[in-house]
Amino acid sequence: MEKKIILDGIVVAKHVKDQLKNRIADLKEKGIVPCLATILVGDDSSSETYVRMKGNACEKLGILSERIHLSKDTTTKELLEKIAELNEDPSVHGILLQHPVPGHIDERKAFEAIAIEKDVDGVTSLGYGQTAFGFGDFPSCTPAAILEIMDYYKLNAEGLHAVVVGRSPILGKPVSALLLNRNATVTTCHSYTQNLPQILQQADIVVAAVGKPNFIKGDWIKEGAIVLDAGYNKGNIGDAEYDNCLEKAFAITPVPGGVGPVTISMLLKHTVQAAEKSLKFKVSAAK
Template sequence: MSARILDGNALSADVRAQLAESVQQIKARGVTPCLVVILVGDNPASAVYVRNKVAGCEKAGMRSLRFDYPADTDPKLVLDKIAELNADDTVHGILVQLPLPPQFEEKEVLEAISVDKDVDGFHAENVGRLSQGQRAFFPCTPHGVMKLLAAGDIDVSGADAVVIGRSNIVGKPMAMLLTQAGATVTVCHSKTRDLTAHTRRADILIVAIGRPMFITGDMVKPGAAVIDVGMNRIPAGLPNEGKLCGDVDFASVKDVAGAITPVPGGVGPMTITMLLANTLESAQRAAE
């Protein structure tokens, strides 16, 4: 049997249509949600993400501003810009695209952003609030995964969930959100012994390791929901070389899993959608 496809493009279009309506409502009250995106350096993947974030805002009727800095920028310039944006009441979200060049201290930059404008949810205070179940901005990718699970009627409460990857951007906040939704969560990573023993137990398997087509059908429990956060290129020498692929070997896993996200068209579109949702929420809080 072939797994149900959890369609991130379709869900994203639905959520963005609702967001666009809410944006019109808050604009009618004189507030235009505004996201500022800061990009330092010339990482080509970051440039694509930033372009998509700015375009997503504009399509939803929000304002977006973009500040680009060369790779050798003095961090103080960026910190000064963040301070200026923190003080600007017309700005509701501030995002600094990662990774930053080596002269930057990532933590210093992320924590310079006002907690109330930290729509990426990376500030230590937002991370702490999330871990304590308080109101916080949730990091966009794991937040999008939770929406995909909900829209796909996947029962999270009581499920055995396995997250592969322990990054601050995906793995750790993902584990936190699943725990809060009632799952029993295991976080696996590069040091995990016998990964397959863990993945085969998972009712929900979230894969965020950045290794093309790493999870194969024999590693998956029959009927499991498999969420692929990976975004890679198919390595040279394999069929469809150079095309986009996830961390999951879709061809073999789809015959075992009960539900699966494709790459592209699964988690990816949800990430920017949740960024727009966080920006709108920030504007709504500011207008309260």
């Protein structure tokens, strides 16, 4: 029997970051320091932790992290003004609005205000559309991480049946589009899907993105499937039953240490790409 592969996201994330070091050094030689602006609205402790983790990851790699913390009473108008200010700032290359924002803010309106060339987190509808059409620069970071893991471990999606469980606009939908663009046959499932276990038993690739702990059971998995668990629930639990799915799967991501670390590395990669694009724009504008 073929040896099972544990898809180690920590190893993949390190590989991505190592590849970025020279690119960051080249940019600095040309007078550009890649900069990610993170906006946190309110006092959600989990969001504060995520923003701090992203900022620390930036700083370790030599990317500037501009942290903007707005009060929970911030209005949609005030948030839009701050985003507009960052859009106009040439020293800022990427903008990340930490989700969720307080309920009185129009989150979608705020996401849509982010300039496409700075949408390094892949949250705008324009960015999603470009991703679906196959020419987007910055797909949402978790879908990008899933593909990065597949590439690192040379897991080819072409001709395989991929079942994505979840249809969120920054995970389920874009990862379905990315896999389709790689010539997989994609089934996107959700809370209204009937006979989910039977559908998953046909899947060569399973993407767990439903946001419910241990939702996908081991006996739903086809022998030899690839399981990519993008879930992260309280207690370091993924959306798939790890031990039971491992028995059936050929390859599987652990939680933690799977998709999560690579998601952050994709954010860094997109920020560096955005800085490189801004440099090209400067050069062409000067000609």
